[in-house]
Amino acid sequence: MTAVESVGEFRFECGESVPDLTLAYETYGEFDGDNAVLVCHALTGSQHVSSAPRSEDHDADAVGGSDAGKDADTGVQTAGQARAWWDDVVGPGKAIDTTEYYVVCVNVPGSCYGSSGPPSEGPDGEPWGTDFPPVTVGDWTRAQRRLLDRLGVGRLHAVVGGSVGGMNALDWAARYPDDVRRVAAVAAAARLDTQCLSLDAIARRAITTDPNWNGGDYYGADRPNPDDGLAQARRIGHVMYLSKASMGRKFGRRAAGRGAFGDAPSDPTARFFPYREVESYLDYNADSFTGRFDANSYLYLTRAMDEYDLAAGHGSDAEALAAFEGELLSLSFTGDWHFTVEQSRALAGAARDADVPTAHHVVESDHGHDAFLVEPESVGPPLRDFLADGVDGRAVRDEDEGEPVEEESRSPERAPVHASLFPG
CATH class of the missing domain: 3.40.50.1820 (Alpha/Beta hydrolase fold, catalytic domain)
Structure with missing residues (x-):
């Protein structure tokens, strides 16, 4: 326990x-x-x-x-x-x-x-x-x-x-x-290094520009969480954790099939181009992450890591x-x-x-x-x-x-x- x-x-x-x-x-x-x-x-x-x-x-x-x-x-x-x-x-x-x-x-x-x-x-x-x-x-x-x-x-x-x-x-x-x-x-x-610092900065910006972040004041049953921003930050993170070789071996350029993930809004050209397995992977893990982690904590902990x-x-x-x-x-x-x-x-x-x-x-x-x-x-x-x-x-x-x-x-x-x- x-x-x-x-x-x-x-x-x-x-x-x-x-x-x-x-x-x-x-x-x-x-x-x-x-x-x-x-x-x-x-x-x-x-x-x-x-x-x-x-x-x-x-x-x-x-x-x-x-x-x-x-x-x-x-x-x-x-x-x-x-x-x-x-x-x-x-x-x-x-x-x-x-x-x-x-x-x-x-x-x-x-x-x-x-x-x-x-x-x-x-x-x-x-x-x-x-x-x-x-x-x-x-x-x-x-x-x-x-x-x-x-x-x-x-x-x-x-x-x-x-x-x-x-x-x-x-x-x-x-x-x-x-x-x-x-x-x-x-x-x-x-x-x-500087590249990782820059990617962390983009991830934080994804959270703080989500309107639901509301300056960090989003707690309470009547207030929506900044899930879109946190999910985007997580997608950026996942790309940082994997190598080119591992991503190529796991996903390649394969299409995942329509409807493979949720109801994420698509861009106007999506009807013509495939929704790829690597997109599905990032979307799935971003969605599951928002159910277990706090957006403000993500901001705080990435700052601690960057500053060390x-x-x-x-x-x-x-x-x-x-x-x-x-x-x-x-x-x-x-x-x-x-x-x-x-x-x-x-x-x-x-x-x-x-x-x-x-x-x-x-x-x-x-x-x-x-x-x-x-x-x-x-x-x-x-x-x-x-x-x-x-x-x-x-x-x-x-x-x-x-x-x-x-x-x-x-x-x-x-x-x-x-x-x-x-x-x-």
Whole structure:
């Protein structure tokens, strides 16, 4: 079950405060004082990282029904990819083994899966909306630290995150260098590049130009949600997550057939040209996304991702990691143009410049940014061995060693393209 914990008054990096920050989280396994692993979710992910049995050793209020699609007490929608989003990686006997590790996953502030954010109740009893303070990745890290203190967790064995969750993990190494032994940044980077910044800006504009957005004030049964804008933002995101090769293999130029999706308005020429499978895919996933996510939260979280820069306040990435005495794994995928191999290589280089034991593990894959979700056979072995043995783990292959990636860690020839949790 999802648990909800208040961590009290919280001051955000923007300088604004909330009187009572609430965090929704889940824990798996038993804590022995030295085995805690924090898993950081991606942009539109949730605390529900696994379907493994949850821990029952905390005193926070439990919230039931997280496996039922919508939480019975809070009404928070957890259907789709928000449910058990890394189930093939986290669980008993899996790469992050919940019989060995005490796994914690926290829904970040600003999101909409139970933690404080724009759709949650503010001091006046109404949803915060855009009165909620702007959030940063650093705010996520500080909120997680606050919650872990309440759970009695001091130093972490590891922090693991994918996409913007990987940025969150890197922030732990820079912000709390004595509090974590190992950091794994999967399909992540020290900052977004300009192309991704521009696409995120277009996605936000799609939301804010939807008339139903109404300046962020659309909560209430009598007010329509800005679903058109949020759906368009999601379509832009999906194009970012996939590679040319994966899109070509999955969809090609094939027509989907008339009436394949809903009642979306068509352009005047649609009667002559085909409605393609790739359009149907984008439409279907955009429609399902609007049923589970909040438009304001999307604005807040993309801003947090865009703003993150590991070097900020330090001078360089190496200086940011200089105090970290643990080990770092940077794991990248060759088909990922959202967070590229080159960006992961630069991160690994900065860590080595800071004398941090580091491995950059490159997976041959043409599935784009989604690869770390749809290829557990590629992600699992290096994560498993990194948690156990650090950068000397058997399945951890540093590209500088000139060794091939193990066969078990190769991408399958055909893997599913699905509705992922991202961008970021």
